[in-house]
Amino acid sequence: MINWYSLLGARKEELEFQGIEEKSFSDIAYLTNKQEGYSIAVKENQVCYVILFAPGKVPGYPYKLPYGITWSQCNSDIVRRLGEPDKKSSSTNLGIEITYTRFGLSIEFHNADWNDIRNPIKSLIIFEPKRIDAFDYDEQTCFCAQCTKPSQFRCSRCKIFNYCSRDCQRIHWEIHKNTCRKRD
Numbered sequence: 724m725i726n727w728y729s730l731l732g733a734r735k736e737e738l739e740f741q742g743i744e745e746k747s748f749s750d751i752a753y754l755t756n757k758q759e760g761y762s763i764a765v766k767e768n769q770v771c772y773v774i775l776f777a778p779g780k781v782p783g784y785p786y787k788l789p790y791g792i793t794w795s796q797c798n799s800d801i802v803r804r805l806g807e808p809d810k811k812s813s814s815t816n817l818g819i820e821i822t823y824t825r826f827g828l829s830i831e832f833h834n835a836d837w838n839d840i841r842n843p844i845k846s847l848i849i850f851e852p853k854r855i856d857a858f859d860y861d862e863q864t865c866f867c868a869q870c871t872k873p874s875q876f877r878c879s880r881c882k883i884f885n886y887c888s889r890d891c892q893r894i895h896w897e898i899h900k901n902t903c904r905k906r907d
Contacts, residue, residue: 759785760775761773775788790804791804792804792844796844797832797843808823809873817835818834818845829850830844830846830847831845866887868884868891870891872887878899
């Protein structure tokens with residue numbers, strides 16, 4: 724079970740649960756506190772994800788953000804801190820979004836231009852992280868055994884471990900060499 728309070732950087736008693744607006748749809752409900760800058764997505768009485776809003780039209784989420792992120796950072800700062808995202812998406816009128824499934828984090832930026840390296844954060848979306856399996860054989864979802872980034876190739880000898888780069892393969896060799904056997 725995910726500890727939402729630690730991810731939100733606040734204790735339960737610090738979060739202001741007064742002034743919450745509820746907006747319900749057929750499959751999901753949003754509990755939003757504009758003054759505190761967050762919205763909680765609830766489906767079948769379970770928290771699906773939490774949206775933290777940057778200061779702007781609303782005051783913004785005032786507590787500590789996860790993974791050392793601050794509202795003053797931009798898209799290039801985030802990629803430098805967390806590495807290449809697992810997923811990227813964009814919308815002409817909504818801006819761009821990058822997702823780190825292993826961290827349970829999506830970050831929305833204001834501008835829709837991928838070339839804008841100073842694109843400010845619009846919101847953070849926190850969700851249950853997806854556990855990454857280095858033994859995953861599905862070509863679409865293989866991840867590096869060392870750093871968990873999407874892999875580019877598999878060990879040519881045993882064909883078990885996946886890697887994103889030769890550097891990661893070299894680092895992981897200390898662990899891998901004891902089990903690596905040529906497959907028949």
